[in-house]
Amino acid sequence: MKKTVLITGGSAGIGYEMSRLFARDNYRLLWVSKPPEELANAKEKIMKELPSVEVRILAKDLSNVSAAQEVFDWVESLGFFVDVLVNNAGFGNYGDFEKNDLEKDLAMIRLNVINVYQLTRLFLVEMEKNKGGKIMNISSSASYFPLPNSSAYAATKAFVRHMSNSLWLELKARKSKVQITTVCPGAIVNTNFQAAANMQNVRTFTSGLASVTPQEVAKDAYKGLKKGKQIVRTGWKFRINYYITKITPRFITDFMLIREMEREE
Numbered sequence: 001m002k003k004t005v006l007i008t009g010g011s012a013g014i015g016y017e018m019s020r021l022f023a024r025d026n027y028r029l030l031w032v033s034k035p036p037e038e039l040a041n042a043k044e045k046i047m048k049e050l051p052s053v054e055v056r057i058l059a060k061d062l063s064n065v066s067a068a069q070e071v072f073d074w075v076e077s078l079g080f081f082v083d084v085l086v087n088n089a090g091f092g093n094y095g096d097f098e099k100n101d102l103e104k105d106l107a108m109i110r111l112n113v114i115n116v117y118q119l120t121r122l123f124l125v126e127m128e129k130n131k132g133g134k135i136m137n138i139s140s141s142a143s144y145f146p147l148p149n150s151s152a153y154a155a156t157k158a159f160v161r162h163m164s165n166s167l168w169l170e171l172k173a174r175k176s177k178v179q180i181t182t183v184c185p186g187a188i189v190n191t192n193f194q195a196a197a198n199m200q201n202v203r204t205f206t207s208g209l210a211s212v213t214p215q216e217v218a219k220d221a222y223k224g225l226k227k228g229k230q231i232v233r234t235g236w237k238f239r240i241n242y243y244i245t246k247i248t249p250r251f252i253t254d255f256m257l258i259r260e261m262e263r264e265e
């Protein structure tokens with residue numbers, strides 16, 4: 001029987017690249033993103049590449065607190081069991097902490113934190129009832145480091161990683177058949193993220209210390225999900241730097257973090 005994957009933000013960036021991998025394995029795709037045109041164009045594009053793929057789309061702003069329940073109700077109305085939930089939709093907001101647009105920061109916190117928490121909770125109940133299912137939550141390399149000019153964003157991603165890793169242990173302890181995998185990509189080049197986060201010319205995307213392509217992220221994440229990994233750090237550069245920073249004196253990592261998060265002239 002055809003399996004179903006629900007991917008938030010599946011119509012762009014790494015969500016789209018992961019969709020291509022799921023579709024090749026004959027998954028039905030359920031996408032929820034904000035702009036209807038982006039969803040329609042992405043659907044047309046993926047169907048050109050993979051004509052047999054089944055795609056259902058829902059245009060919704062997931063930063064509304066009622067959105068998770070509405071997504072859940074939509075899936076119920078379609079009558080599909082979600083075998084895999086990918087909580088991918090998210091954005092950042094770069095700037096001076098106290099000058100950043102308050103409404104944008106609050107929407108980011110609602111999307112990156114509250115929506116991920118609620119969708120995980122809603123679909124976990126169904127997966128437990130069905131004795132199986134997989135959840136993939138997209139965190140970030142940002143979850144490991146204090147990030148100047150992106151404090152709130154880094155904190156949202158730390159929440160995602162900590163909640164998901166903790167739940168992984170909880171599910172293991174109760175011998176659940178449901179699995180949860182956390183994905184931590186480095187700075188991804190060529191997605192809309194950079195512009196949406198107001199991060200044009202920020203060094204971390206060009207310095208080469210942790211940068212990674214959307215295709216690399218999707219490949220590593222998909223492989224990790226299949227293996228049932230607790231955590232996937234994507235891209236070899238970030239994997240190496242993750243271990244190097246563990247043995248690097250704090251004053252050096254602090255210096256590097258400030259440098260990585262500066263705008264290049």
Ligand SMILES: NC(=O)c1ccc[n+]([C@@H]2O[C@H](COP(=O)([O-])OP(=O)(O)OC[C@H]3O[C@@H](n4cnc5c(N)ncnc54)[C@H](OP(=O)(O)O)[C@@H]3O)[C@@H](O)[C@H]2O)c1
Binds near residue numbers: 008010013034089111
């Ligand atoms: N890019 C990076 O450097 C990087 C690094 C580590 C982790 N990540 C994480 O990876 C995930 C995907 O990022 P990406 O680089 O693929 O970014 P992207 O190209 O901007 O894609 C994000 C997707 O999420 C959707 N989305 C954003 N806000 C939404 C909202 N309020 N309601 C519904 N959908 C919304 C976007 O649709 P719209 O067109 O509506 O915005 C888009 O489809 C995010 O969680 C991000 O935090 C990114």
